[in-house]
Every structure is written in C-alpha cells, then in structure tokens.
Amino acid sequence: xxxxxxxxxxxxxxxxxxxxxxxxxxxxxxxxxxxxxxxxxxxxxxxxxxxxxxxxxxxxxxxxxxxxxxxxxxxxxxxxxxxxxxxxxxxxxxxxxxxxxxxxxxxxxxxxxxxxxxxxxxxxx
Numbered sequence: 001x002x003x004x005x006x007x008x009x010x011x012x013x014x015x016x017x018x019x020x021x022x023x024x025x026x027x028x029x030x031x032x033x034x035x036x037x038x039x040x041x042x043x044x045x046x047x048x049x050x051x052x053x054x055x056x057x058x059x060x061x062x063x064x065x066x067x068x069x070x071x072x073x074x075x076x077x078x079x080x081x082x083x084x085x086x087x088x089x090x091x092x093x094x095x096x097x098x099x100x101x102x103x104x105x106x107x108x109x110x111x112x113x114x115x116x117x118x119x120x121x122x123x124x125x
Contacts, residue, residue: 002026002114004097009119012087016123020082022097022116029078030054033105035112036071036082038093038121048095049082050105060105064090087123094118 035050049071098112
C-alpha cells in the first residue's frame with residue numbers, strides 16, 4: 001500500500017507559477033512510476049505528466065502543458081514535484097498525484113493503483 005498526499009495548490013493569476021508536491025509513504029517509493037493528473041468540473045481526468053522510477057528517469061507530458069510544466073522526483077525524500085509555470089485559466093482543476101507499481105509511465109488513469117486526495121489549483125484571468 002502507498003499513501004500519497006499532495007500539497008502546494010492555491011489561487012494564482014494567469015502567467016504565475018505554482019509548485020505541487022506529492023509525499024509518498026508506505027511501500028518502497030523507488031519502485032513506483034509516478035504521475036500527475038487533473039480534473040476540471042464536468043471533464044474527465046486528464047494526464048498531465050509522469051516520471052519513470054529513477055530520479056533522473058524519462059519524463060512525459062500532456063500536450064497542453066508541454067514547455068510549461070516540469071515533473072521531478074526525489075526518491076530520498078519520497079516526493080514527486082510538479083513545477084507549473086506560465087499558468088493559464090484553463091489549467092484550473094483539482095490535481096492528483098498517482099503511483100503505479102511499474103517502472104514505466106502510462107497516460108491512462110486506470111493504469112495507476114494509488115491516488116492522493118487531490119489539491120485545487122485555480123488560475124484567475
């Protein structure tokens with residue numbers, strides 16, 4: 001079992017930045033690929049970013065956030081981060097951290113077994 005707790009969400013103006021954190025506890029964090037998803041009201045959960053097992057592992061991004069968001073992980077701290085720059089109102093959503101018991105990232109939500117409770121990000125225009 002892996003427990004995930006997100007933090008760092010909030011209200012920011014368009015063009016601003018936020019950094020989300022996801023702290024993992026439970027089983028060995030190093031064995032899990034990690035992902036960030038988001039869900040806006042009335043919309044399906046959307047893949048935002050993912051990172052393979054190793055701290056320097058390959059990273060993946062949804063088309064809507066490429067060039068603006070950066071994912072990273074610190075296995076010693078059991079934490080994955082999502083640095084979000086140049087935020088837009090359409091980035092407004094609840095952001096979820098997720099873990100899957102595989103080295104590889106998948107962009108589909110049902111490929112992840114463990115989920116955090118989510119953190120709200122609101123971008124004002």
